Amino acid sequence: MTAKPCVQDVSFPECESSHVGRLRLQLNCNSDCVYVLRSIVAVMSARAGMSELRSNRVAVAVDELFANIANHAYGGKPGRVEFETRIINHSDGSVLLFDFRDYASVSWNGCLKEVAARRIDHANPCPGGLGLKLICSVSDHCEHDILDDGNRWRLIFKLAEGE
Amino acid sequence: MDVKLTFEHENRDTQTALLRVHGDVTIHTSPRLREELKPLFSASIKEVRVVLNDVDFMDSSGIATLVEGLQWSRLTGGRFILSGLSENVRDVFELAKLDTVFDIEDSAA
Numbered sequence: 001m002t003a004k005p006c007v008q009d010v011s012f013p014e015c016e017s018s019h020v021g022r023l024r025l026q027l028n029c030n031s032d033c034v035y036v037l038r039s040i041v042a043v044m045s046a047r048a049g050m051s052e053l054r055s056n057r058v059a060v061a062v063d064e065l066f067a068n069i070a071n072h073a074y075g076g077k078p079g080r081v082e083f084e085t086r087i088i089n090h091s092d093g094s095v096l097l098f099d100f101r102d103y104a105s106v107s108w109n110g111c112l113k114e115v116a117a118r119r120i121d122h123a124n125p126c127p128g129g130l131g132l133k134l135i136c137s138v139s140d141h142c143e144h145d146i147l148d149d150g151n152r153w154r155l156i157f158k159l160a161e162g163e
Numbered sequence: 164m165d166v167k168l169t170f171e172h173e174n175r176d177t178q179t180a181l182l183r184v185h186g187d188v189t190i191h192t193s194p195r196l197r198e199e200l201k202p203l204f205s206a207s208i209k210e211v212r213v214v215l216n217d218v219d220f221m222d223s224s225g226i227a228t229l230v231e232g233l234q235w236s237r238l239t240g241g242r243f244i245l246s247g248l249s250e251n252v253r254d255v256f257e258l259a260k261l262d263t264v265f266d267i268e269d270s271a272a
Binding site: 031032034035038039052053056057059060063064066067070071119120122125126127128130131133134137138 | 164166189190191220222223224226227228230231233234250251254255258259260261263264
């Protein structure tokens, strides 16, 4: 009997992991892949000099976005996700950027500003809809583009002086 | 980083249920938390306490599960208490603006 490879759905399309400011990954949207992404966030946030608390916030945002793609775009079924993260140094400041690309036929067509402004009903809180709200509250910029063959999401975190 | 979530149940008396959670609560593990939590709510249980001091990471799927726990406790008329939240987990509750909705105790039971 031939043993199955333990990792079937994770591949590095280009070998750029040695580059200080950039990591790329292609994976299938199994729910356990959130741990792969968290490891990458841990590496990139450490390279960016983020505090543990800020690094956790970034990890939450990345986790939530991946969960949204897995649950809503692909409906819990397997699907291809391309992920890239970069540290970009601009003259007016540095940022940590995360790009997600999926090839799902379903697109989210809500308004991120409305999600960010949505109030929690404290008397009767609802278990749904928290993920995007968390993403909007922790990232400095979140954008979503509907493409002909899927979706692209971008999260940007500004790096403070000293980070 | 814990890919598996584990639990310990403690029944201190007939009216109190205590659930200790160990690991990270994510989209991958929150269904297990729901499975463990839901049976604790019954008319005879007056207090359900979830101890989270061994949880370093929680995302919105975990918080949503605990919101369900809050709803179940309201239906059964009991208290639902969270305790031992790490700084990171408490921060996520605050970001979600749900820290004042839950009955949160600082120290673990």
